[in-house]
Each structure stands twice: as structure tokens, then as C-alpha cells.
Amino acid sequence: MNIRYAKPIDKEQVVSVWNYCFEDGEDFVKYYFENVYDENNTIIIEENDEVLSALQLNKYTIDLRDNKYDVSYVVGVSSKPEVRGLGYMKHLMAYTLEELYKNGEIVSLLMAIDYRLYKRYGFDHCYDQIQYNLRTDELLGFRLSSKLRKATFEDAETLSRIYTKAMESLNGYAVRDEAYFNRFIKEVSSESGYIYIDEENNSYIAYYIQGDTFFVRELIYNNISSLKSMLAYIYNHNTQCKKTVINAPVDDKIKLIIANLKTCEIKLIPFMAGRVINFEKYIESLNSCNIDTQKINNKYIKIKVIDKYI
Numbered sequence: 518m519n520i521r522y523a524k525p526i527d528k529e530q531v532v533s534v535w536n537y538c539f540e541d542g543e544d545f546v547k548y549y550f551e552n553v554y555d556e557n558n559t560i561i562i563e564e565n566d567e568v569l570s571a572l573q574l575n576k577y578t579i580d581l582r583d584n585k586y587d588v589s590y591v592v593g594v595s596s597k598p599e600v601r602g603l604g605y606m607k608h609l610m611a612y613t614l615e616e617l618y619k620n621g622e623i624v625s626l627l628m629a630i631d632y633r634l635y636k637r638y639g640f641d642h643c644y645d646q647i648q649y650n651l652r653t654d655e656l657l658g659f660r661l662s663s664k665l666r667k668a669t670f671e672d673a674e675t676l677s678r679i680y681t682k683a684m685e686s687l688n689g690y691a692v693r694d695e696a697y698f699n700r701f702i703k704e705v706s707s708e709s710g711y712i713y714i715d716e717e718n719n720s721y722i723a724y725y726i727q728g729d730t731f732f733v734r735e736l737i738y739n740n741i742s743s744l745k746s747m748l749a750y751i752y753n754h755n756t757q758c759k760k761t762v763i764n765a766p767v768d769d770k771i772k773l774i775i776a777n778l779k780t781c782e783i784k785l786i787p788f789m790a791g792r793v794i795n796f797e798k799y800i801e802s803l804n805s806c807n808i809d810t811q812k813i814n815n816k817y818i819k820i821k822v823i824d825k826y827i
Contacts, residue, residue: 518608519562520561520612523559531559531561545708552700552703570605570609574590579690579691580684580691584802590626591625591626591627606634615827621795624791632790644787647765652780654752655781656749660749665715666716667713670702674698675716676698677695679720680737701723710734719739722751731754731757733751733765744771795827800820
């Protein structure tokens with residue numbers, strides 16, 4: 518068993534393992550491995566020149582309590598079926614966590630398919646989403662206040678500006694620049710989705726039409742008026758899409774303005790798991806806390822942290 522960072526020659530095998538493990542469409546896989554994948558952020562286990570397990574450490578910046586952290590988002594954790602249950606994932610995750618620590622990272626994130634798989638490595642639930650399931654005609658009462666237009670690659674800066682404005686009062690969000698939205702537009706397009714912008718109201722919507730369902734991946738707005746206008750845009754698909762599903766942050770305001778919540782199913786969906794990589798640096802990074810001088814009732818606090826993997 519040899520654990521190492523991937524080389525360009527490994528890419529085809531990494532794609533093959535990914536395709537075996539995940540049910541992503543051909544267009545999305547093509548998009549991902551042409552626009553996101555980086556062998557320098559990919560860790561593999563190989564034996565006899567055969568890639569048996571792999572994961573990627575995609576780079577993001579998050580804003581957490583007004584501090585910016587460069588984080589690795591762990592994705593694509595995958596193994597060939599013949600090595601499952603033999604401890605390969607344990608070796609892969611242990612190596613990865615040590616690498617993140619050595620690289621100076623303070624926190625890490627992942628989207629867990631099964632939380633039980635990652636709790637043993639120190640990851641735990643930290644973010645939820647709300648999911649609305651409703652009949653599209655329940656949005657009858659809303660009216661468009663301006664005309665939306667389809668986003669193009671020329672709109673990456675506009676999308677970034679709208680998003681950043683909407684996030685400025687929140688905590689724990691991903692920082693998204695123009696380069697991110699260039700990739701985002703490509704990603705949504707690769708999954709046959711759409712992005713429409715209401716520039717007058719500083720809002721945008723990213724969605725997919727899946728059979729008779731209007732599926733909203735992301736709805737970003739900066740005031741209630743713009744939200745109402747976006748819900749009207751969704752309603753205007755009511756003859757085409759009988760059902761609407763909207764994924765939204767937990768502080769979303771849709772539940773406050775829908776006419777009849779009784780006909781709307783609202784689910785709390787576990788969304789993201791996180792882990793502190795370097796506890797000491799994390800505590801030091803908090804503006805309100807200094808671990809050398811903080812006192813409670815005139816007594817010093819000492820904290821001992823035991824990490825089985827770092």
C-alpha cells in the first residue's frame with residue numbers, strides 16, 4: 518500500500534474509481550475533471566500502479582465569525598469494491614488529516630453521505646439546510662417586479678457581487694469570487710440547469726427542471742421584495758412544473774411569506790460536516806479569546822485536546 522499525491526498519469530484511474538462510486542452524469546464528470554480536479558490536491562492509495570482509493574481536497578475560503586479561513590473541502594472519497602472493508606479509507610483519512618495539519622490548515626469541511634463514516638475521524642455535523650416541498654400553484658399570490666435574464670459567463674462578477682451582499686450579515690459562509698462563479702456557471706450548465714439574474718433586485722436563482730419538478734439549488738436575494746419576485750418567477754412555470762423543491766439556508770424567509778404553510782412540507786436537511794484541524798490555532802484566531810490571558814471568575818482555564826489522528 519502506497520499513499521501519495523496523485524500524478525497526471527493517475528487521472529484516468531481516479532476518474533474510473535469516481536464513476537464506479539458516484540452516480541454523476543457524464544457531462545458533470547467531464548466538467549469536474551476539466552475545471553475542478555487538481556492532482557496536487559488529490560491523495561490516492563495505489564498498489565502495483567493501480568489506484569484503489571482516492572479523495573480530493575478542493576480549496577475554498579470561508580468566513581467564520583468575521584475571520585477568513587482557507588479550508589480544504591474533502592470530496593470524492595472513493596474506493597474500489599475489492600478493497601472495501603479492508604481499512605483503506607482509514608489509512609487514506611489519517612494521511613489526509615496529517616497533511617492538512619502540516620499544511621497549516623485550521624478547519625476542514627465535507628459533505629457526508631453517511632455521518633457514521635466520518636465521525637470516527639473527528640468530523641461532525643455543523644450546517645443544515647431547509648428544504649421546501651410544495652405545489653407550484655401555491656405561489657400564485659406573488660408577482661414579478663422586474664424582468665429576469667439568463668446568466669452568461671459575462672455575469673460572474675455580477676453573481677459574485679449579489680452573493681457577497683446577501684452573505685455580509687451571516688456567519689460561516691463560503692467566500693465566492695468571480696473565478697468561483699465562472700466555474701459555477703459551467704457546473705450548472707453541465708447538469709442541464711439554469712441561472713437567472715434579477716439585477717434590479719440584486720438576486721439570482723439557480724435551478725433544474727426535473728420532469729414535473731422545479732428544483733431550486735440556490736436562491737440568493739437581498740430583500741423580501743426580491744424574494745417575492747423570484748417566487749413569482751417559479752410560479753410562472755406552474756403549467757410545466759407541478760411541484761417545486763427549494764433548498765435554502767436555515768435562516769431563509771420563504772416560510773414567513775408563503776400563504777399556506779399547511780400545504781408545504783418543510784424538512785431540516787443535514788448539509789455539511791466539519792472538523793477542527795489545529796485546535797490551538799483556531800482558538801488563537803478568535804478575536805474575542807486569548808488562550809494565554811482569558812479568565813473566568815479570576816481562574817485560568819486549561820484545555821487538553823486529544824486527537825487520535827493528528
